Amino acid sequence: MTALRKMIGQAGYAAVMVAALAVLPAAAQSGKGDVVYVPTPQIVVDTMLEMVKVGPSDFVIDLGSGDGRIVITAAAKHGARGFGVDLDPVLLKMANQNAQKANVTDKVHFVEENLFKTDLSRATVITSYLLPEMNLRLRSRIMALKPGTRLVAHDYNFGEWDPDEQRELIVPEKKVGNPGISYVFAYIVPARVPGRWQSLMTIDGRETPFEFSFNQSFQEVDGKVEIRDRSLNLRGRLTGERIRLLAGGRDGVARHEFTGQVQGEQIKGTLAIGEGATRQQLPWVAKLVQRGELKRAADEP
Numbered sequence: 001m002t003a004l005r006k007m008i009g010q011a012g013y014a015a016v017m018v019a020a021l022a023v024l025p026a027a028a029q030s031g032k033g034d035v036v037y038v039p040t041p042q043i044v045v046d047t048m049l050e051m052v053k054v055g056p057s058d059f060v061i062d063l064g065s066g067d068g069r070i071v072i073t074a075a076a077k078h079g080a081r082g083f084g085v086d087l088d089p090v091l092l093k094m095a096n097q098n099a100q101k102a103n104v105t106d107k108v109h110f111v112e113e114n115l116f117k118t119d120l121s122r123a124t125v126i127t128s129y130l131l132p133e134m135n136l137r138l139r140s141r142i143m144a145l146k147p148g149t150r151l152v153a154h155d156y157n158f159g160e161w162d163p164d165e166q167r168e169l170i171v172p173e174k175k176v177g178n179p180g181i182s183y184v185f186a187y188i189v190p191a192r193v194p195g196r197w198q199s200l201m202t203i204d205g206r207e208t209p210f211e212f213s214f215n216q217s218f219q220e221v222d223g224k225v226e227i228r229d230r231s232l233n234l235r236g237r238l239t240g241e242r243i244r245l246l247a248g249g250r251d252g253v254a255r256h257e258f259t260g261q262v263q264g265e266q267i268k269g270t271l272a273i274g275e276g277a278t279r280q281q282l283p284w285v286a287k288l289v290q291r292g293e294l295k296r297a298a299d300e301p
């Protein structure tokens with residue numbers, strides 16, 4: 001567990017929300033459902049959207065949308081489309097009014113819906129500022145979305161799923177929870193590669209079969225590759241559909257670097273063997289022969 005995770009553990013986040021309730025002015029909405037309403041400061045909204053590179057081709061879904069600021073900013077500043085869901089009709093009315101003021105009603109809307117029932121299939125970007133146990137409940141549904149879908153969360157992460165990027169922001173106007181500081185966690189839904197894969201490559205003029213077996217836990221991949229009479233350990237990572245795996249590089253075995261794009265049951269890319277002047281690059285195509293299961297996380301809800 002990282003120091004950062006420890007620092008903002010469950011108790012810390014609960015304190016954010018409790019403290020938030022205490023300091024919200026009487027006229028403010030407290031939200032409805034599984035967590036109280038605490039708006040994300042605008043500077044943090046801007047950072048969240050920048051970290052996941054929101055653009056005009058994106059469809060953003062904010063789970064628990066409050067006054068709508070995340071989806072409205074995505075539309076007004078980045079040309080994205082999307083919607084927010086909330087259970088609080090007053091906040092939903094406010095969000096729709098804010099969308100009108102920002103002139104983005106053609107791009108965004110807000111609906112009264114339980115976020116645990118929301119259809120996420122249109123999302124290219126999901127945003128959240130929710131309690132940690134809510135994030136964990138949502139995690140497997142988000143992991144099952146199209147590879148490359150981005151997720152960005154304010155102040156609380158998604159447990160054992162390591163963020164692809166995280167930032168700490170100094171936010172002097174933030175008066176609740178950890179006053180003056182916000183944490184942002186960005187993730188990219190990885191392709192699913194666990195199982196057995198095969199390649200046939202021509203190496204030094206010889207047709208050479210490669211047998212891969214991959215295990216996957218979130219975006220981390222490890223396993224083995226059998227090449228002729230050798231078995232090498234593999235280790236690497238997925239960034240959406242992009243995969244990079246390393247094998248060899250010690251005990252007299254040349255370094256093998258596999259990079260490619262996962263397209264369903266095929267991976268297409270390059271194998272680089274060796275380093276420096278002796279490095280040779282070959283086209284690499286792998287085909288899935290038997291699909292495996294993702295490794296179960298210890299914090300699976």
Ligand SMILES: C[S@@+](CC[C@H](N)C(=O)[O-])C[C@H]1O[C@@H](n2cnc3c(N)ncnc32)[C@H](O)[C@@H]1O
Pocket residue numbers: 030031032033034035036037038039040062063064065066067068069070085086087088091113114115116128129130154
């Ligand atoms: C911490 S606020 C975040 C608001 C907004 N996303 C932002 O970052 O400014 C959480 C919001 O989630 C809403 N909410 C809580 N439980 C919900 C549920 N089960 N379904 C939909 N919305 C929910 C609350 O009403 C509140 O507006």
